[in-house]
Amino acid sequence: MTYAMITRMETEVVLQKLEAFYGVQEACWPADPYLFLVWWHCGYPASDATCTKGWESLNGETGVEPRQLLATPPQKLASALKSGGMVPELRAMRLKEIAARVQDELGGDLRAALVGPLTKVRKILKKFPNIADPGADRILLFGGIVPVAAVPSNCPHVLVRIQRGRERENYGVNYREAEQAIEAEVPEKFDARTRAYLLLKRHGQELCKRSNPKCDRCPVSGGCAYFAGKSRGRG
């Protein structure tokens, strides 16, 4: 499929325009790998809002350290997690699983275990519930462990649309294409890559939604390959 002939917008230019539009973004989740895993299970469906709600409740009711989670009866944990949304009982079980693994298999310190070759580190992270490659990348980047080219898991399509046009059906292909663009064009530094992650995430949540993107209000529409295609009736 060909789209209107527009020059591919460089990733840094995309990020500058998004930053000018949304302002500087800050992460609202804990940077520590273990605490992030707990936070991630505090809400369902997981979002900044649901996870933060459940996280605040859990902190107030039981605490979030492994020994505190293990010592709390499942019903009490589930009740503390209710404010984060659906399936609190299941999330309570997951939290116990996470706490047990960190305490029993990793000496109570997940961060200390995340050293050595990247494949080994990823393997450790992916043993935790609901953590696949995108989640592992997010933990590595925001935890200050490896400045990988993490892509927000719910919107890998954003950069792909801007630079290539309509995204593919296959999630993995979109993720890899976005990852490659970041890898090639965003310096391999924690601050640069967290900035890219947060801006793309914000844009994916706010305007460049998976279905029905709000192109008429978008700050990068002038250089977006997807929009150029849509304008020509190919959207």
Ligand code: SF4
């Ligand atoms: S113009 Fe539309 S498709 Fe392109 S980035 Fe903006 S919202 Fe997304």
